[in-house]
Amino acid sequence: MVxxxxxxxxxxxxxxxxxxxxxxxxxxxxxxxxxxxxxRGIVKEVEINDExxxxxxTVVNGRKIALIEFKNGTRMLAEVCGDIExxxxxxxxxxxxxxxxxxxIIYYGTKFVPII
Amino acid sequence: MKVAIIGVGTTEFGELWDESFRxxxxxxxxxxxxxxxxxxxxxxxIYIGNMSAGKFVDQEHIxxxxxxxxxxxxxxxxxxxxxxxxxxxxxxxxxxxxxxASGMHDxxxxxxxxxxxxxxxPMEVLSSAIDQEWERFVGANLPAIYAIIxxxxxxxxxxxxxxxxxxxxxxxxxxxxxxxxxFRKEISIEDVMSSPYVAEPLKVLDCAPLSDGASxxxxxxxxxxxxxxxxxxxxxxxxxxxxxFSIQNRRDILTFEAVVKASRKAYKISKIEPxxxxxxxxxxxxxxxxxxxxxDLGFAKKGEGAKLIREGExxxxxxxxxxxxxxxxxxxxxxxxxxxxxxxxxxxxLRGEAGKRQVNAENALALNIGGSGATAVVSILSR
Ligand SMILES: [Zn+2]
Numbered sequence: 392m393v394x395x396x397x398x399x400x401x402x403x404x405x406x407x408x409x410x411x412x413x414x415x416x417x418x419x420x421x422x423x424x425x426x427x428x429x430x431r432g433i434v435k436e437v438e439i440n441d442e443x444x445x446x447x448x449t450v451v452n453g454r455k456i457a458l459i460e461f462k463n464g465t466r467m468l469a470e471v472c473g474d475i476e477x478x479x480x481x482x483x484x485x486x487x488x489x490x491x492x493x494x495x496i497i498y499y500g501t502k503f504v505p506i507i
Numbered sequence: 508m509k510v511a512i513i514g515v516g517t518t519e520f521g522e523l524w525d526e527s528f529r530x531x532x533x534x535x536x537x538x539x540x541x542x543x544x545x546x547x548x549x550x551x552x553i554y555i556g557n558m559s560a561g562k563f564v565d566q567e568h569i570x571x572x573x574x575x576x577x578x579x580x581x582x583x584x585x586x587x588x589x590x591x592x593x594x595x596x597x598x599x600x601x602x603x604x605x606x607x608a609s610g611m612h613d614x615x616x617x618x619x620x621x622x623x624x625x626x627x628x629p630m631e632v633l634s635s636a637i638d639q640e641w642e643r644f645v646g647a648n649l650p651a652i653y654a655i656i657x658x659x660x661x662x663x664x665x666x667x668x669x670x671x672x673x674x675x676x677x678x679x680x681x682x683x684x685x686x687x688x689x690f691r692k693e694i695s696i697e698d699v700m701s702s703p704y705v706a707e708p709l710k711v712l713d714c715a716p717l718s719d720g721a722s723x724x725x726x727x728x729x730x731x732x733x734x735x736x737x738x739x740x741x742x743x744x745x746x747x748x749x750x751x752f753s754i755q756n757r758r759d760i761l762t763f764e765a766v767v768k769a770s771r772k773a774y775k776i777s778k779i780e781p782x783x784x785x786x787x788x789x790x791x792x793x794x795x796x797x798x799x800x801x802x803d804l805g806f807a808k809k810g811e812g813a814k815l816i817r818e819g820e821x822x823x824x825x826x827x828x829x830x831x832x833x834x835x836x837x838x839x840x841x842x843x844x845x846x847x848x849x850x851x852x853x854x855x856x857l858r859g860e861a862g863k864r865q866v867n868a869e870n871a872l873a874l875n876i877g878g879s880g881a882t883a884v885v886s887i888l889s890r
Contacts, residue, residue, distance in 0.1 A: 420641050446760075449647075449709075451651040456646050470645055
């Protein structure tokens with residue numbers, strides 16, 4: 392499963408959404424086709440560097456996983472390091488996500504930390 | 508063409524160490540044929556719901572395998588596996604229904620099977636029903652997705668952890684009288700509340716177990732059904748819908764849009780409204796899923812699902828009894844078999860053969876969901 396991780400590495404290290412120039416919709420994660428315009432859509436990649444708001448979250452296997460909403464309306468599922476509640480403001484942080492046991496490869500991605 | 512169910516059969520659900528993938532199927536299939544009073548040579552096609560025999564028992568190409576071991580190899584009938592995560596059974600039922608409704612076939616079998624207990628971590632396998640790259644990668648699993656939905660429902664509508672606990676308590680109570688159920692034992696609100704968190708705010712006893720099991724139904728066109736069967740149960744509608752795969756892309760994560768779309772269409776086709784439904788089997792893989800199903804199926808207004816369970820409306824004896832089998836929570840969740848098992852239980856109810864859990868019902872509804880809601884299948888059955 393390692394190739395799958397590396398293929399997407401640019402999208403793991405940055406928060407990259409899609410913007411449809413035809414209808415003005417944003418999508419995260421990045422996608423090729425705008426579901427509103429389909430073949431008529433002109434879809435470009437845009438990076439999200441904004442702060443986000445915690446829409447909801449859970450704690451599973453000792454990790455806090457939150458659904459985070461950005462100003463442009465896109466939402467992202469990500470791990471948050473720190474105390475949060477619904478409505479908390481969070482910002483990006485580059486962190487280790489895990490490793491591939493067999494291959495011994497450590498992989499990284501975007502996590503979030505609360506803005507205090 | 509009108510389609511009727513003329514035979515049903517199911518194995519017990521649970522950790523069935525003595526049963527293999529093959530023996531499970533055989534047992535369910537043979538009891539459905541026996542119930543229909545046919546030998547098997549009448550069957551023109553077979554549709555099998557199964558999520559992941561490849562991961563669970565390292566066997567693919569299972570439809571032909573099952574047809575063979577069910578003694579149908581001589582007839583050479585088409586055998587088709589259908590996969591839609593834990594909505595595989597419901598989807599197989601719909602394929603079988605369409606085959607008969609269209610006139611392509613006169614009499615077919617729809618079955619579902621899953622043998623999970625040979626796998627080291629069945630919940631890992633079920634979690635492959637969510638997005639591997641964008642949900643699993645960040646550490647979420649299937650319970651986590653439902654937990655995120657549950658927390659927002661509580662925050663927005665004032666639903667309590669105790670409300671969710673009441674759903675588990677109700678379903679366990681119903682399962683006591685179901686001889687096929689995995690957990691035939693009552694539990695209390697305190698039991699649920701004191702069970703450890705799996706994914707906050709969902710606890711162990713908010714989650715359905717993953718079970719071994721197989722279920723089968725025989726479908727036939729109206730003419731054959733009337734000839735072979737004194738108590739045919741008619742399929743008034745069987746609809747399916749899909750939704751954005753990940754909760755990241757859903758505008759409102761508190762509404763399962765696929766459930767809304769499939770059920771509205773089923774109500775329209777059948778000319779049966781939510782208020783005319785007397786009994787339902789819904790997909791309570793997690794208690795929050797049953798509560799939201801009340802809302803999305805139109806039994807309650809959005810945000811008011813908790814009222815139904817608080818007021819006992821979905822208990823046996825209530826306005827709309829839900830999961831009288833015990834549901835996925837207490838009857839067990841044999842993944843790809845669940846959608847068929849729901850149909851089996853509703854047929855037993857509509858025939859008046861449900862014993863101590865009998866509900867007086869004319870119209871019944873089944874809701875089978877795949878993963879975190881990207882697939883939904885709704886069936887409406889009537890006497
Ligand atoms: Zn567009």
